[in-house]
Amino acid sequence: MAQEKMLTGCAAAAIGAQLAEVEVICSYPIRPYTAIMMELAKMVANGELQAEFVHGEGEHAQISVVLGASAAGARALTGSSGVGLTYAMEVYSPMSGGRYPVQMTIADRALDPPGDFGSEHTDAMSTRGQGWIMGWARSPQEVLDNTLLLYRIGEDPKVMLPQMPVQDGYFISHIPDRVSVPTLAQAREFLPPYKPHTPLSLTEPCSHGPQIRPDQGAPMDAQRAAVYLDVPAVIEKATAEYNKIMGRNYDPFLEKYKMEDAEIAFFIQGAHSNTCMKEIDKMRKQGVKVGMIRPRWITPWPTQYLAEALAGVKAVGVIETNTHYGGSMRGGNLMPEVRASLYDLDDRPAVCAFMAGLGGETVWPEEFHSMAKVLTQMAKDKKASQYTYWVGFEGK
Numbered sequence: 001m002a003q004e005k006m007l008t009g010c011a012a013a014a015i016g017a018q019l020a021e022v023e024v025i026c027s028y029p030i031r032p033y034t035a036i037m038m039e040l041a042k043m044v045a046n047g048e049l050q051a052e053f054v055h056g057e058g059e060h061a062q063i064s065v066v067l068g069a070s071a072a073g074a075r076a077l078t079g080s081s082g083v084g085l086t087y088a089m090e091v092y093s094p095m096s097g098g099r100y101p102v103q104m105t106i107a108d109r110a111l112d113p114p115g116d117f118g119s120e121h122t123d124a125m126s127t128r129g130q131g132w133i134m135g136w137a138r139s140p141q142e143v144l145d146n147t148l149l150l151y152r153i154g155e156d157p158k159v160m161l162p163q164m165p166v167q168d169g170y171f172i173s174h175i176p177d178r179v180s181v182p183t184l185a186q187a188r189e190f191l192p193p194y195k196p197h198t199p200l201s202l203t204e205p206c207s208h209g210p211q212i213r214p215d216q217g218a219p220m221d222a223q224r225a226a227v228y229l230d231v232p233a234v235i236e237k238a239t240a241e242y243n244k245i246m247g248r249n250y251d252p253f254l255e256k257y258k259m260e261d262a263e264i265a266f267f268i269q270g271a272h273s274n275t276c277m278k279e280i281d282k283m284r285k286q287g288v289k290v291g292m293i294r295p296r297w298i299t300p301w302p303t304q305y306l307a308e309a310l311a312g313v314k315a316v317g318v319i320e321t322n323t324h325y326g327g328s329m330r331g332g333n334l335m336p337e338v339r340a341s342l343y344d345l346d347d348r349p350a351v352c353a354f355m356a357g358l359g360g361e362t363v364w365p366e367e368f369h370s371m372a373k374v375l376t377q378m379a380k381d382k383k384a385s386q387y388t389y390w391v392g393f394e395g396k
Helices: 009-019 034-045 059-071 083-087 089-097 140-154 184-190 214-246 272-285 303-309 334-342 365-381
Strands: 003-007 024-027 052-055 076-080 103-107 133-136 163-167 177-181 254-257 264-267 290-295 315-320 350-355 388-390
Touching (some): 009 163, 009 177, 034 052, 059 083, 083 089, 089 214, 103 140, 140 163, 140 177, 140 184, 140 214, 264 365, 315 334, 315 365
Parallel strands (some): 024 052, 133 163, 264 290, 315 350, 350 388
């Protein structure tokens, strides 16, 4: 029977990995994800997890170690935060291109500058083009559940891709919350043993990571792109089974809050969505028809589902806790994707972006009310007067 515990996001990630029975772990310290590896190291030392625990010489080495472990047939785990993610960038594409379904658990953190220790989504978002499945949790419960879900999705024979379950540094990683912890029997029922597609073998040798001719590159890229056409169906099936076994109620792609009759909506990922929902409740009592959409995964991007969810909305505010300097909307990475998803609608909502929560700053309750006023005016005007607002700096 499942047990309820008070866990931080880091502890929840470690227990999720323990329930997944990971076999090779490679660590390298960087705040705030380090506590995940501290918990796992204790489990291995105490005999609670039968795994090889390797301390890497750096983030690049971390990914290299778990790539080799996955190729040899082991379920492997690593992780990082902030500049650690960017230091390992070279190995991300070989990992997905070689179809090694390693998991890299992330507690995000702002890059340099400003170089502070606060949560910001830019670190993990900067890896989006490397072919990894990725999404942000909004609670320690979801951190644990996403750990198991992503192993199941990534290790599916139709997929075989690495994954990044991401949580907001400190807001999730270091703040305890109630978590329903499944039993090992439940985890085993949901997550079968890992079976590599072409394991390393002395008797049946094959090439891993070969250097190839230019004319061989395009077919490999096309194959990787084609895999993502199959991923949504795998996510749907895995989520339905997880809900049934664990007693959860996750939507495969989008968490929708008060969207049934919403005229304006926030699009937001990660921990700040918790504050957003609280303030939506208050605004609803004031007669404001506002709702929220939160993506469970941003790779693969839920294009069709997002268009359907926002088809009847008049104005959408995309809250960007990440940066994309010089991009099409001069803001973050999410707004161009949202606008592209809505492009084919006959009656498109007006869309703007709100830069908020950068550098680990709190998105305060009153700021959601201010953003809602902007969206209400946009709905009346049927257009955005400006595309990107820097919350807290407008009018200064």
